[in-house]
Amino acid sequence: MAVSEFDLIKTYFNKPGLIPTKEQSVKIPLGIGDDCALIELPPGKLLAISMDTLVADVHFPAKADSALIAQRALAVNLSDLAAMGAEPLAFTLALSLPKADESWLQAFSLGLETLVQTYHCPLIGGDITKGPLSITIQVHGLLNKGEVMTRSGAKPGDLVYVSGELGAAGLAVSLMNNGMLLDKPDTQELHTAYFQPVPRINLGQSCAAIASAAIDISDGLMADLGHIAKQSGVGIELNAKAIPIARAVKKFMSTMGDKSQGLNLALTAGDEYELALIVAEDQQEALQQTAADLNVPLTLIGHVVKGTRVKCLNNDGQEIEVKTSGYQHF
Amino acid sequence: MAVSEFDLIKTYFNKPGLIPTKEQSVKIPLGIGDDCALIELPPGKLLAISMDTLVADVHFPAKADSALIAQRALAVNLSDLAAMGAEPLAFTLALSLPKADESWLQAFSLGLETLVQTYHCPLIGGDITKGPLSITIQVHGLLNKGEVMTRSGAKPGDLVYVSGELGAAGLAVSLMNNGMLLDKPDTQELHTAYFQPVPRINLGQSCAAIASAAIDISDGLMADLGHIAKQSGVGIELNAKAIPIARAVKKFMSTMGDKSQGLNLALTAGDEYELALIVAEDQQEALQQTAADLNVPLTLIGHVVKGTRVKCLNNDGQEIEVKTSGYQHF
Numbered sequence: 001m002a003v004s005e006f007d008l009i010k011t012y013f014n015k016p017g018l019i020p021t022k023e024q025s026v027k028i029p030l031g032i033g034d035d036c037a038l039i040e041l042p043p044g045k046l047l048a049i050s051m052d053t054l055v056a057d058v059h060f061p062a063k064a065d066s067a068l069i070a071q072r073a074l075a076v077n078l079s080d081l082a083a084m085g086a087e088p089l090a091f092t093l094a095l096s097l098p099k100a101d102e103s104w105l106q107a108f109s110l111g112l113e114t115l116v117q118t119y120h121c122p123l124i125g126g127d128i129t130k131g132p133l134s135i136t137i138q139v140h141g142l143l144n145k146g147e148v149m150t151r152s153g154a155k156p157g158d159l160v161y162v163s164g165e166l167g168a169a170g171l172a173v174s175l176m177n178n179g180m181l182l183d184k185p186d187t188q189e190l191h192t193a194y195f196q197p198v199p200r201i202n203l204g205q206s207c208a209a210i211a212s213a214a215i216d217i218s219d220g221l222m223a224d225l226g227h228i229a230k231q232s233g234v235g236i237e238l239n240a241k242a243i244p245i246a247r248a249v250k251k252f253m254s255t256m257g258d259k260s261q262g263l264n265l266a267l268t269a270g271d272e273y274e275l276a277l278i279v280a281e282d283q284q285e286a287l288q289q290t291a292a293d294l295n296v297p298l299t300l301i302g303h304v305v306k307g308t309r310v311k312c313l314n315n316d317g318q319e320i321e322v323k324t325s326g327y328q329h330f
Numbered sequence: 331m332a333v334s335e336f337d338l339i340k341t342y343f344n345k346p347g348l349i350p351t352k353e354q355s356v357k358i359p360l361g362i363g364d365d366c367a368l369i370e371l372p373p374g375k376l377l378a379i380s381m382d383t384l385v386a387d388v389h390f391p392a393k394a395d396s397a398l399i400a401q402r403a404l405a406v407n408l409s410d411l412a413a414m415g416a417e418p419l420a421f422t423l424a425l426s427l428p429k430a431d432e433s434w435l436q437a438f439s440l441g442l443e444t445l446v447q448t449y450h451c452p453l454i455g456g457d458i459t460k461g462p463l464s465i466t467i468q469v470h471g472l473l474n475k476g477e478v479m480t481r482s483g484a485k486p487g488d489l490v491y492v493s494g495e496l497g498a499a500g501l502a503v504s505l506m507n508n509g510m511l512l513d514k515p516d517t518q519e520l521h522t523a524y525f526q527p528v529p530r531i532n533l534g535q536s537c538a539a540i541a542s543a544a545i546d547i548s549d550g551l552m553a554d555l556g557h558i559a560k561q562s563g564v565g566i567e568l569n570a571k572a573i574p575i576a577r578a579v580k581k582f583m584s585t586m587g588d589k590s591q592g593l594n595l596a597l598t599a600g601d602e603y604e605l606a607l608i609v610a611e612d613q614q615e616a617l618q619q620t621a622a623d624l625n626v627p628l629t630l631i632g633h634v635v636k637g638t639r640v641k642c643l644n645n646d647g648q649e650i651e652v653k654t655s656g657y658q659h660f
Contacts, residue, residue, distance in 0.1 A: 005660065030478075030480065033561065034414070034480050034481050034561075035380060035410040035411075035413035035414045035545060036378035036410055036411065036413075036471070037378070037379050038376045038377065038378055038379075039376065039379065041371045041377070046359065046368045046370050047368065047369040047371070047377065048367070048368055049367050049368075049422065049454075049455065049470075050365060050367070050455065051423075051424050051455060051456050051466075051468065052424075053424040053426060053457045053461070055426055055460070056461075058459060058461050081365075083366075086366065092379065092468060093381075094382075094424070094466040096464060097660075100660040125379065127382050127383045127466070129383045129384075129385050129388060129389070130388050131383070131385030131386075131462070131464060132385070132461070132462040134426060134462070134464055136381075138422060141366070143368070145370075148360075148368065150360065151365070215365060216365060231363065231364075330333045330334065330335065330338070330427075330430040
């Protein structure tokens with residue numbers, strides 16, 4: 001039976017748990033259901049927006065659980081708000097589907113709901129169309145004027161930190177590309193790292209007034225620090241030994257008898273969604289205290305120098321050769 | 331040669347003509363190139379947002395000129411701002427492309443530029459991904475608080491107006507679906523109606539303080555008025571004889587010897603992007619004067635009644651049977 005776009009929106013998207021609560025609707029006078037949604041900004045606030053598309057079999061396996069696809073799609077967008085130091089406000093969703101598969105939509109909707117509730121970021125509009133499976137989300141967040149972490153604020157002498165551990169999502173991608181399913185107990189950590197990345201919203205918000213620059217690791221640590229280097233007009237030197245490699249990656253690599261690959265993955269794998277934070281030396285303590293208060297692991301991995309390149313140095317100060325430079329889209 | 335997403339953005343999107351001018355950057359402190367773009371709202375303003383996806387061979391022929399695809403994609407989004415009475419501020423673009431076809435991108439970029447300049451609506455962010463050809467745009471516009479045209483403000487006794495003429499884009503779709511190319515001189519009007527719809531931005535903005543409700547005709551006149559009827563809790567009666575049928579449709583239908591199809595198309599064809607405006611009786615004159623000042627054709631086509639349905643009546647007050655009820659997406 002033919003199902004209209006309107007029925008699908010009503011059943012799976014325009015519903016409590018996804019749409020703004022009464023409290024949230026103060027800043028969102030109008031949500032789903034009109035030609036436009038409306039946003040009202042509190043005084044002294046800026047609106048931060050970011051848009052990301054996930055295409056089936058490019059950015060996720062088409063056959064994956066749709067609840068996980070939904071979570072990944074929203075999480076990677078929220079991660080951009082985190083990198084800016086913004087507080088989540090609301091998101092819009094453009095969903096292209098080959099057919100109106102109601103059980104797929106049911107799980108997708110529930111997957112979104114988990115993150116909507118966790119991050120207080122309701123759905124306020126979008127579009128559902130017939131087409132190859134693809135999800136575009138735009139997130140909207142709030143920032144205090146004057147407290148914005150951009151990519152262009154790094155200065156020589158600043159220190160480079162990264163949250164969490166790196167490489168697990170990258171290893172997951174690499175294994176999935178080789179046909180592995182990641183559904184065994186010993187690959188659960190990799191599966192979670194890839195499908196349920198944790199956007200560092202609290203850390204980002206708390207650092208907005210502390211850090212001089214920030215970025216989330218979506219293209220790979222070296223590549224993303226490269227964006228900061230370029231936009232700040234600086235170089236960055238990383239200390240190879242300090243790079244926090246995910247436990248699951250170390251374990252897998254030691255099984256394979258190739259430990260050097262672990263560092264390479266941590267330096268180049270995209271899809272990590274940890275934050276790289278650049279701080280002035282006199283803000284180090286404030287940053288470390290903030291991370292400790294939030295119980296977020298944070299590692300000092302390098303420093304900002306004059307120059308233009310991002311290098312990773314070993315104990316002898318020699319540059320390590322890194323094998324890829326992040327995700328190239330075409 | 332492999333081309334990175336970053337190169338494509340730099341060459342075709344992050345460039346003068348598309349990005350904010352110095353003047354526009356007051357409201358847009360940060361555009362393309364960071365984790366988020368930033369928007370600052372002037373005091374007393376609301377932000378109106380709307381998102382629409384166009385999928386190749388669902389919403390446009392994949393082989394069409396990419397300049398026209400770009401124009402259509404942005405125009406249909408701008409039309410949602412018009413329907414709300416909003417002034418265009420900026421847009422974001424998520425573009426999925428099977429491959430980095432630079433001549434396609436060049437024309438696409440130029441197509442966007444035309445509308446960016448006409449409607450003062452620069453590009454401030456988005457995403458380019460590898461995938462089946464698909465375009466998602468989110469437009470952002472400004473509204474004065476208290477001057478918003480929603481779908482829920484229609485009251486019995488109000489009058490129903492429509493801008494322009496209807497049916498040409500619908501006829502274009504129907505002919506293209508039957509394999510016609512619309513590249514002959516006598517189908518130029520249809521081609522233009524479909525690929526280069528004119529979002530009624532000036533009319534919408536000027537009516538924001540006058541009209542009680544509005545919608546743009548994207549699903550078909552009857553279906554879209556149905557949205558207003560439902561959300562306002564009213565019925566609507568249209569006068570068949572008053573419906574403005576596009577000249578090109580009348581001509582085509584008389585060639586085919588089937589005049590009744592013209593009315594049916596005008597009542598049901600989506601993709602028209604004219605505005606349906608609902609006004610209280612005492613605002614009629616103000617509305618007509620506004621349209622005349624802007625040189626936009628405006629036709630009184632019916633009135634709002636108690637009830638729940640949208641009907642089209644002939645001269646004898648009999649309800650006309652309408653053959654489809656707008657675009658059904660699945």
